[in-house]
Amino acid sequence: MKQNAELIKYFPLGVRGFWQNVLKEHEKVEEIRIRADKPMMLKGNGKEWYADKQGQWVKEIKEAYSPGFGEIQELVDYWCKDSRYAYQKELKNGFLTISGGHRIGICGETVLDAEGKIQTIKNISSLNIRFARQCRQAGERILPCLYEKNILQNTLILSPPGAGKTTLLRDLVRRVSDGNEFSEGKVVGLVDERGELAASYQGIPQLDIGLRTDVMDGCSKEEGMIRLLRSMGPQVIAVDELGSMKEIKALFKLSGCGCSILATMHGRSLEEMGRKRMLKSLWKEKIFTRVLLLGREEGRFYSRIYKEADLPDWSTSH
Amino acid sequence: MLDLLGSILIIGGMTGLGILYLEKERQQMGELEQFSYLFRLLKSEISFKKQPLPFACRCAGEKIKGEKGRILKEIAGEMDGGSGRSFSQLWKEKWGSFLQTSCLTCEEQQRVVDFSAFVGYEEESMQENMMEHQIEEFRRLAERKREELEKKKRVVMLLCSCIGILFVLILL
Incomplete structure (x- = not known):
C-alpha cells in the first residue's frame, strides 16, 4: 500500500482517483500503454487488460476508457515539471525517466533539424509507462x-x-x-x-x-x-x-x-x-x-x- | 501664537500626506524592480543551468530574501514533493494571496500572476525569449514609474503645501 501511495505521486492531483484504482494492484502492473483516443491498456501477469473510466481493470474492450490528447499532454507536463525545455534531450531520445527510475516511453510528431536528425518530439500521442522495481532476490540463483x-x-x-x-x-x-x-x-x-x-x-x-x-x-x-x-x-x-x-x-x-x-x-x-x-x-x-x-x-x-x-x-x- | 502653531501643523500635515503618497509610489516602483530581478534570476537558472522550474525557483528563492524568496521555495517544494499540482496552479495561488496585500496596481498584479502562462515551452530558446519578454515588461513598468515619480515629486509637494496654506487662509 505504501508503494502504491508512492506511485500515485507521479500523477497530477486531478486524476489521482483514477490512477489509485489502476495501481491498486501495483505489483501486478508491468506496463501501461496510453494512446490518444484509444483504449488504455495494462499489462499484468503477462496478460493484457483495459482500464475503465474509474481505473478498474477490465477484460472487455467496450468498457475500456480512451484518454484524450489533452490528458496525455497533462501527464507529460507533470512529469516534465512544466519544463519541457529542460527535458529536450530525453524527449529527443523518446523517453522520460522520472524520480524513482520509472521510465516513460513517448511517441508523437518528430521535429527535425537541418540535417534531418530528431530535435524533439511534439504532439505526444503515445505513452508507455514502466515502473522500476527493486527485486532483491533477482540475482540470487544466478x-x-x-x-x-x-x-x-x-x-x-x-x-x-x-x-x-x-x-x-x-x-x-x-x-x-x-x-x-x-x-x-x-x-x-x-x-x-x-x-x-x-x-x-x-x-x-x-x-x-x-x-x-x-x-x-x-x-x-x-x-x-x-x-x-x-x-x-x-x-x-x-x-x-x-x-x-x-x-x-x-x-x-x-x-x-x-x-x-x-x-x-x-x-x-x-x-x-x-x-x-x-x-x-x-x-x-x-x-x-x-x-x-x-x-x-x-x-x-x-x-x-x-x-x-x-x-x-x-x-x-x- | 496658537494661530501660528496651528498653521504650521496644517501645512506640515498636508506636506506629510504628500510624502506618504510619494512613498507609496516609490514602494510600488521598488516592487516592480524586485519582480524584474526575480524573473531575471529565474531566467538565468533556466538559460545557464538548463534546470526545470522547481529547481530554478529554489535557487532564485535562496537568493531573494523575504516573502518573495519564501514563496519561490514553497512552489519548488510542492512541485518536487509530488503535490500533484502544476506550476501554473501553484504560481497563481501563492502569488495571488501575496499580491492582495502588495502596493501594485491590479494590472501589475495580473502581470505577475500571468507569468505562469509564459512557461512550459518545448524549445529552450523560446522559453528564454518569453522570460526575457517578461523581464523587459517589468523593467519597463518600473522605469515608467520612476519617470512618473520624478515628475510627480515636485507637483505633489507643491500642491500639498498650497492646499495646506489655503486651509490656513480659510481658517484664519
Whole structure:
C-alpha cells in the first residue's frame, strides 16, 4: 500500500482517483500503454487488460476508457515539471525517466533539424509507462553461475523487452558491489544512460545499487564506460542495453583492461544473436564467457545460462 | 501664537500626506524592480543551468530574501514533493494571496500572476525569449514609474503645501 501511495505521486492531483484504482494492484502492473483516443491498456501477469473510466481493470474492450490528447499532454507536463525545455534531450531520445527510475516511453510528431536528425518530439500521442522495481532476490540463483575460481566472468544478459534484464542487472550490481559468498565487494562502475538502473535523482541513486558502485548518469554508454575506466578505477563495469557499434568498440577497450563486464542486450534467442553482424567480433574475441538468456513463456519467467563451452562458434557464420 | 502653531501643523500635515503618497509610489516602483530581478534570476537558472522550474525557483528563492524568496521555495517544494499540482496552479495561488496585500496596481498584479502562462515551452530558446519578454515588461513598468515619480515629486509637494496654506487662509 505504501508503494502504491508512492506511485500515485507521479500523477497530477486531478486524476489521482483514477490512477489509485489502476495501481491498486501495483505489483501486478508491468506496463501501461496510453494512446490518444484509444483504449488504455495494462499489462499484468503477462496478460493484457483495459482500464475503465474509474481505473478498474477490465477484460472487455467496450468498457475500456480512451484518454484524450489533452490528458496525455497533462501527464507529460507533470512529469516534465512544466519544463519541457529542460527535458529536450530525453524527449529527443523518446523517453522520460522520472524520480524513482520509472521510465516513460513517448511517441508523437518528430521535429527535425537541418540535417534531418530528431530535435524533439511534439504532439505526444503515445505513452508507455514502466515502473522500476527493486527485486532483491533477482540475482540470487544466478550469481553462483557467474563466478569461476572466485572471479566474476564477463556476462551478457539477453532478453526481449519486459523480461527483467534491467532488474536482474541492478541486483547483480548490488551483490557484486556489496560482496557475496564468492568474492569480496568490488568497485563497480555503472553507466546509467537512461537513469533506470540507479534511478538517480539530482545525481543521487534512489535504488540500492551497492556500497561500492559509482554511477555515471545520463551520458552515452560508450563515453561513460571509458570515463569510468579512466577516472574511477572500477573492477567491474556494468552497462544496460548495448546496441550500437560504438558501444561494442568501447567494450573491446574495457575487456583488455582487467575489468569484468556485466552487460545486457535486447535479444530473443542465442541464434538471433549469432546472426547479428555487429556482434560477430564479440563472439570471435570471446569477450563474454557467460551468456544469460531471459524470457517469458505463458506469463512465467525463465532463465538459461550458457558458459563459454556451451556457446556456439558464430564468428564465422553469416 | 496658537494661530501660528496651528498653521504650521496644517501645512506640515498636508506636506506629510504628500510624502506618504510619494512613498507609496516609490514602494510600488521598488516592487516592480524586485519582480524584474526575480524573473531575471529565474531566467538565468533556466538559460545557464538548463534546470526545470522547481529547481530554478529554489535557487532564485535562496537568493531573494523575504516573502518573495519564501514563496519561490514553497512552489519548488510542492512541485518536487509530488503535490500533484502544476506550476501554473501553484504560481497563481501563492502569488495571488501575496499580491492582495502588495502596493501594485491590479494590472501589475495580473502581470505577475500571468507569468505562469509564459512557461512550459518545448524549445529552450523560446522559453528564454518569453522570460526575457517578461523581464523587459517589468523593467519597463518600473522605469515608467520612476519617470512618473520624478515628475510627480515636485507637483505633489507643491500642491500639498498650497492646499495646506489655503486651509490656513480659510481658517484664519
